[in-house]
Amino acid sequence: MRLLTSPLRRMLLGLLNLYEGEGGSPAKCCVLNPHRLLRKQNFSAKMTATELVSYWRGVFEANGIPEAQESSEYIVSYVLGAKTFHSLGAGSLSTPLTLEQQQQIQKLSTKRLQRMPVQYILGEWDFWELTLKMRPPVFIPRPETEDLVSLVLEEEIQRNGSPAVNVGHQCPTVVSHPVILEIGCGSGAIALSLLSKLPTSRVIAVDKEEAAVNLTRENAQRLQLQDRIRILRYNVSSGSWEQLLPWGPVDTIVSNPPYVFHGDMTHLAEEILSYEDLGALDGGNDGMTVIKKILALAPCILKDHGSVFLEVDPRHPEMVENWLQSHPDLSLSVSAIHKDFFGKPRFLHIQKHKAGDCINKNSFA
Amino acid sequence: MRLLARTLLAGQGLRAAPPPARSCRGAAAGACLGWGRAAQPPRRPLSSWPGLETLFAAPGLRRFLEEQARGRAGPELGARIQRLWAKEQELRDTQELARGGENEDLQKLAEEEIVSCQEEITELKRQIVLHLIPSEETDKSDLVMEVTAGVGGQEAMLFTAEIFDTYQQYAAYKNWRFEILEYFPSEIGGLRHAAASIAGLEAYKHMKFEGGVHRVQRVPKTEKQGRVHTSTMTIAILPQPMEINLIINPKDLQIETKRASGAGGQHVNTTDSAVRIVHIPTGVVSECQQERSQIRNKEKAMQMLRAKLYSIKLEEETRKRYNARKIQIGTKGRSEKIRTYNFPQNRVTDHRINRTVHHIESFMLGEELLDEMITSLMECADYETLMEIISENVKTNLT
Numbered sequence: 105m106r107l108l109t110s111p112l113r114r115m116l117l118g119l120l121n122l123y124e125g126e127g128g129s130p131a132k133c134c135v136l137n138p139h140r141l142l143r144k145q146n147f148s149a150k151m152t153a154t155e156l157v158s159y160w161r162g163v164f165e166a167n168g169i170p171e172a173q174e175s176s177e178y179i180v181s182y183v184l185g186a187k188t189f190h191s192l193g194a195g196s197l198s199t200p201l202t203l204e205q206q207q208q209i210q211k212l213s214t215k216r217l218q219r220m221p222v223q224y225i226l227g228e229w230d231f232w233e234l235t236l237k238m239r240p241p242v243f244i245p246r247p248e249t250e251d252l253v254s255l256v257l258e259e260e261i262q263r264n265g266s267p268a269v270n271v272g273h274q275c276p277t278v279v280s281h282p283v284i285l286e287i288g289c290g291s292g293a294i295a296l297s298l299l300s301k302l303p304t305s306r307v308i309a310v311d312k313e314e315a316a317v318n319l320t321r322e323n324a325q326r327l328q329l330q331d332r333i334r335i336l337r338y339n340v341s342s343g344s345w346e347q348l349l350p351w352g353p354v355d356t357i358v359s360n361p362p363y364v365f366h367g368d369m370t371h372l373a374e375e376i377l378s379y380e381d382l383g384a385l386d387g388g389n390d391g392m393t394v395i396k397k398i399l400a401l402a403p404c405i406l407k408d409h410g411s412v413f414l415e416v417d418p419r420h421p422e423m424v425e426n427w428l429q430s431h432p433d434l435s436l437s438v439s440a441i442h443k444d445f446f447g448k449p450r451f452l453h454i455q456k457h458k459a460g461d462c463i464n465k466n467s468f469a
Numbered sequence: 470m471r472l473l474a475r476t477l478l479a480g481q482g483l484r485a486a487p488p489p490a491r492s493c494r495g496a497a498a499g500a501c502l503g504w505g506r507a508a509q510p511p512r513r514p515l516s517s518w519p520g521l522e523t524l525f526a527a528p529g530l531r532r533f534l535e536e537q538a539r540g541r542a543g544p545e546l547g548a549r550i551q552r553l554w555a556k557e558q559e560l561r562d563t564q565e566l567a568r569g570g571e572n573e574d575l576q577k578l579a580e581e582e583i584v585s586c587q588e589e590i591t592e593l594k595r596q597i598v599l600h601l602i603p604s605e606e607t608d609k610s611d612l613v614m615e616v617t618a619g620v621g622g623q624e625a626m627l628f629t630a631e632i633f634d635t636y637q638q639y640a641a642y643k644n645w646r647f648e649i650l651e652y653f654p655s656e657i658g659g660l661r662h663a664a665a666s667i668a669g670l671e672a673y674k675h676m677k678f679e680g681g682v683h684r685v686q687r688v689p690k691t692e693k694q695g696r697v698h699t700s701t702m703t704i705a706i707l708p709q710p711m712e713i714n715l716i717i718n719p720k721d722l723q724i725e726t727k728r729a730s731g732a733g734g735q736h737v738n739t740t741d742s743a744v745r746i747v748h749i750p751t752g753v754v755s756e757c758q759q760e761r762s763q764i765r766n767k768e769k770a771m772q773m774l775r776a777k778l779y780s781i782k783l784e785e786e787t788r789k790r791y792n793a794r795k796i797q798i799g800t801k802g803r804s805e806k807i808r809t810y811n812f813p814q815n816r817v818t819d820h821r822i823n824r825t826v827h828h829i830e831s832f833m834l835g836e837e838l839l840d841e842m843i844t845s846l847m848e849c850a851d852y853e854t855l856m857e858i859i860s861e862n863v864k865t866n867l868t
Contacts, residue, residue, distance in 0.1 A: 174739075194630040194633075445726060
C-alpha cells in the first residue's frame with residue numbers, strides 16, 4: 105500500500121469501504137479497471153441520469169471526494185447538454201443514456217477522482233450570464249467575485265445618474281464611455297462581464313501569465329467581446345505603466361489580486377493546490393504584496409476621482425486603510441468597505457481624491 | 470408556502486368532487502367567471518362572449534353611456550360616445566334614404582355608406598368597451614407561474630410535466646421569455662413542482678386565467694388494467710411586481726448559500742451554487758439551483774420571492790377592496806377547478822365559460838387552440854367586468 109500514489113490509494117481504500125460486504129461486486133474493479141466498468145455499464149444499458157448520478161456519487165463519496173453529489177450531478181448534466189441537474193427536463197431524467205454518453209461520464213468522473221476541480225473537468229463554468237472556458241492552471245473565478253462586478257456596475261450607474269447598464273433585457277441607454285483596467289484577469293471573468301453589462305465601456309485586461317492572457321483572449325472571442333478589450337501580458341511588479349494607457353488615464357481599476365496569506369497556503373484544498381496557478385492566490389506574508397503594487401500604480405493611471413475596486417481577505421480592509429494612511433503621497437483613500445454574502449468585509453472601494461502628478465512615475469518608468 | 474399549502478388542499482378537495490361535465494349552459498352570463506362564489510341569479514344563457522351587439526343592446530348600458538357622455542367620463546371617452554350616437558343617427562338616416570330611394574346609383578351609394586357606417590360603429594363600440602374596462606395594476610406585469618402536482622401520484626406528476634411544457638411552448642408562441650426558476654422532477658419523468666418566470670407583452674393579462682386546478686382524465690401509462698384515472702395539478706399565476714410596487718427591506722432577508730462558510734473567497738473552490746432566501750417577517754421562502762452562477766441563482770430566487778410576497782399583498786388588498794366583487798381572477802381562482810382534459814373523449818373543457826375544444830394534443834401544443842381559449846376567457850372577463858360596472862351604476866342611481 106505504501107507504494108501506491110496517494111490518489112490511487114484513496115480510490116482503493118474508498119472502494120473497499122463502499123462495497124464492504126458485497127462479495128464479488130463488479131464495481132470493485134470498475135474504477136481500477138475502466139474496461140470492466142464499461143462492460144458492466146453496457147450490461148445494464150438502461151441506466152438513467154438519476155441512476156448514474158447516484159452511482160458516481162457513491163464512488164466519489166467512497167473516495168473522499170468533496171461535493172460528491174454536486175460533482176456527479178454537474179458531470180452527468182454536462183454530458184446531457186444541461187448546465188445543472190435542476191435544469192434537466194423531466195423527460196431526460198428518465199431516458200436511458202447511450203453507451204457513448206456513459207463512457208464520457210466515466211472519463212470525466214475519473215478526472216474528478218484525481219481531485220480535478222469540476223470547472224476544469226467540464227472545461228467551462230458560468231460567471232454572471234457568461235459561460236467561460238476554464239483551463240488549468242488559470243484561476244477559477246469564485247462566486248464572491250460576482251459581487252465585485254456588481255459593485256463596479258453600481259458605481260457606473262451612479263456616476264451616470266441613469267442606467268447605462270444592460271440590466272436584464274432592457275435596452276441600454278448610451279451615456280458614457282468608461283475605460284476600465286483589470287489587473288490579473290485570469291479567465292477574463294471580471295473584464296468580460298463588465299464589457300457585456302456596460303455596452304459602451306472599454307477594458308484593458310492584464311495578467312502576468314501567458315496561459316491567462318490566452319484564455320481571456322479566447323473567452324473574449326467566443327463571447328464576441330474582442331472589439332472593446334485590450335489584453336496584455338503585464339506584470340505589476342516589473343512592467344512599465346505607460347503600457348496600460350492605450351486609451352489614456354482610466355476611470356476604474358478592478359482587481360481580484362492574489363490575497364491569501366502565504367501561511368494559509370498549505371491549508372488549501374487539494375483541488376486548488378494541485379491544479380490552480382498558486383501565483384494567482386499567494387499574496388505573500390501579509391497577503392498584500394500585489395495589493396500594494398496595485399495601489400502604488402493606481403495614482404499614475406487613474407483619472408482624478410477615479411476608483412479602485414479590490415477583492416481582499418477579510419483581514420485586509422483595516423490593513424489597507426492603515427497602509428494608505430502611511431502613504432499619503434498616493435492620494436488614495438478607502439471610500440467604502442463592502443461585505444460578501446457571508447457578511448465578511450471582502451471588497452474595497454478606494455478613490456483617488458485629488459489631482460496631481462504621478463509621484464511614483466520614476467519608480468515605474 | 471402558504472399559497473402552496475392552500476393549493477394542495479384545494480387539489481385534494483377535488484377527490485370528492487362530482488363527476489365532470491357540470492353543465493354551465495344556462496348558467497348566468499354575469500357569473501361566467503364568478504368562480505368561488507355562491508350561485509348567481511340566472512341572467513342570460515351564455516356559451517361564449519356575447520358580442521358587442523348584445524352588449525350594446527342591454528338597456529342598462531345605454532343609460533350608463535348617456536351619463537358617461539354627460540361628463541362623468543374623461544373627454545376622450547365622452548367624445549367617442551357622442552360620435553357613436555352621431556354615427557348611429559347617420560346610419561338610421563341613410564337606411565331610411567336607401568329604403569325610399571328609387572335612383573339605382575343613389576341606392577348603391579347609400580349601401581356603401583351603410584357598410585362604412587357600420588364598420589365605424591363597431592370600431593367605436595370596441596374602443597368604448599376598452600375605455601370602460603378599468604385596467605388592473607398588474608395587467609402589464611410579467612409573472613411567475615408555479616405548477617404543482619395534485620391528486621393522483623405519479624400520473625399527476627406526468628401530467629404536470631406535460632402542462633408545464635404546454636405553457637413553455639405557449640410562451641414561445643407568444644414570443645414571451647420563459648425562464649425556469651425551479652424544477653423538481655419525479656423519478657419516472659414527471660414533475661412534482663416547478664416555477665418559471667414569463668415575461669413579454671401582456672403576459673400576465675393572458676396568463677392570469679390559467680391559474681387554478683387542472684384535471685386530467687385518462688388511462689395513465691402506469692395503469693395496467695386500462696382504467697381511466699382522474700388526477701389533478703395546480704397552477705398559480707403570480708404577477709411580478711415592478712420595483713415601486715413592492716419594496717423589500719434588505720434587512721428582512723436572510724440569504725443562505727451552501728458555500729462553505731470558512732475563509733471563503735480564494736481560499737475555497739466549491740461548485741454548489743444553490744441559493745435560498747427567507748423573508749423573515751412572513752416566513753416566505755424561495756430557492757434556486759437552476760444556474761451554475763450563484764448570483765444568477767440569487768437573482769432568480771429573489772424574483773420568485775418578490776412575486777410570492779406581491780401576490781400575498783394583492784390578495785390582502787383585493788379582499789379588503791372587493792369583498793363583494795366576483796372578479797378575483799388570479800387570486801381566489803387558484804383553488805378552483807377550472808379545466809378538464811378528458812383524453813377518452815379527446816376534449817378540453819373550461820368550466821368557467823363552459824367552452825369545449827377537441828383535439829387535446831393540439832391544445833397541449835400551446836398554440837392556436839390554447840390561445841383561442843385564453844382569448845375567450847379574456848373577453849368573457851371583460852364582459853363580466855362591464856356588466857358589473859353597469860349594474861353598480863344602476864344601483865347607485867336607484868339609491
